[in-house]
Amino acid sequence: MAKKLIKWVVLLVVIAAVVFAGVKTISRKKAALAKIPTARIYPIVAPTGVARQSSIQLTVPYLAEVQSDSDVDIASKVTSRVDMIVPSGTSVKRGDVIVRLDAAELLARKKGLELKISEVQNQIKAKYADLKNLKRVHEHTRELLASQVIPKDKFDTEAANIESLQATIAGMKNRAAALEQNIQEIEDSLTYTRIQAPMDGVVSKTYVAEGGIATTGKPLLSLAGGDGKRLVVRVPDDVRPTALLTEGADEPCPLLPLNSTFKGLDEYSCQMRTDLAAGSRVEVRLLVFSGEGFLLPFNAVLELNGKHQVLIVQGDQASPKSVQIRGEGSQGLVVEGLKAGDEYVVAKPDILLKLLTGVAIVKAAR
Structure with a gap:
């Protein structure tokens, strides 16, 4: 019993010593930390x-597409072999022959029909002769009937x-017609x-070769x-361009809404004279804002x-001021939302966020 009591006493003494040592260490650390000076902002x-x-x-x-209302595709209205077609890049005048198709089959069909018509007309002549004889005999029969x-x-x-012969002749006439x-x-x-060119122009592309x-x-x-064409741009519905500028142009080209969409994009067009072929794409700049206002760099506005x-x-402080984006x-x-003369900060978003916490600002030399 005495030995068990001694063990418990020793255990309690050890625990107390450990706790005392821990408290002592923590107190020492706190004192050391208290001596460290506060970090300067x-x-x-x-x-x-x-x-x-x-x-x-x-x-x-932006990219604009060249389109032309005067550009036309010349299509064939008959199926035939191509005897002649002018090559791409050829300048033509209105009335010039630009495609010639093989007409031999059509001419042969026409010749065959003419022969059939001639045959039918000969048959009609023969039937008219028979009809004349029938009428003559019938008139004589009428006299005999009267007697x-x-x-x-x-x-x-x-x-x-x-009557039957007259109907036959009428049918033959219908066949001839x-x-x-x-x-x-x-x-x-x-x-x-x-096929003749419907207007002056240039053959921009051929789809069939001679012999095809x-x-x-x-x-x-x-x-x-x-060279009268138009430039078409397709933009999201939140973009409202009013004009288009091309490299080397003296004046912007006014854009007109076409009130149509292409794959969900609104279409705008401006008339322009250019030698570029229809379907070409050209780099342009879209005028999206024009007017009076305060122009700020992107890094001056925090969202x-x-x-x-x-x-x-x-x-030495920077205070937030709400503004509205016009363009x-x-x-x-x-x-x-600004006043003329307001001095604003231009910095990356992380710097602007730090300034919002109250950190002092020193203006950089301009």
């Missing part, structure tokens, strides 16, 4: 700008034969074997008519929770 050196109202134009780079020399049945039979109509259709098709087969409805070549702020310098382009941001 240094002011931030940042560039600043001064708000000045001015006339501003904002642009963004009651022959029965009336014979007279009626002859009358029926005359149908053949004539077929010839007219072939003659119309023959006019399509010799032209198919009805399929284009043979494209004809670019002159927090969907709102925009500019840090205004007041002594955005390559040149910067146009804002409202």
Whole structure:
């Protein structure tokens, strides 16, 4: 019993010693930490700008597509072999023959129809001769019937034969007229074997080579008519460009909304004279803002929770001021909510956030 008591006493003494040592160590550490001086917060050196109202134009780079309302695709209206087609790059005048198709098959069909018409007309002549004889005999029969020399049945039979022959002749005439109509259709098709340029222009592309087969409805070549074209841009619905600027142009080209969309993008167009082929793409700049306002660099505006702020310098502090974005382009941001003469901070977002916590600012030398 005494030994067990001694063990418990020793255990309690050891625990007390450990606790005392720990408390002593913690007290020593706290004293050492208390002697360390507090870290000094240094002011931030940042560039600043001064708000000045001015006339501003904002642009963004973009790609425009060259289109032409005067460019046409010349298609074939008959299926035939291509005897001649002018090559790409050829300048043509209105009325020049630009495609010639093989007309041999059409001419052969026309010749065959003419022979059939001639045959039918000969048959009609023969039937008219038969009809003339029938009418002469029938007239004689009428005289005999009046004298009651022959029965009336014979007279009626002859009358029926005359009506039948007249119907046959009418049918043959209809057949001849149908053949004539077929010839007219072939003659119309023959006019399509010799295709003329509908306007002055340049053959921009050919789709069939000489010796190839032209198919009805399929284009043979494209004809670019002159230099009057338009540039078309397609932009998201939150972009509202008013004009387009091209390299070397003296004046911006006004953009007109086409009130149409292409794959969800709004289309705008401006008329322009250019030698570029339809379908080409050209680098342009879109005018997205034009007017009076305060132009700030992108690093001068801080976005927090969907709102925009500019840090205004007041002594050695920077105070936030809410602004509204009126326009955005390559040149910067146009804002409202500032006053002329306001001095603002220009820095990366992390620096602006530090200044919002109250860190002092030192203006960088300009």
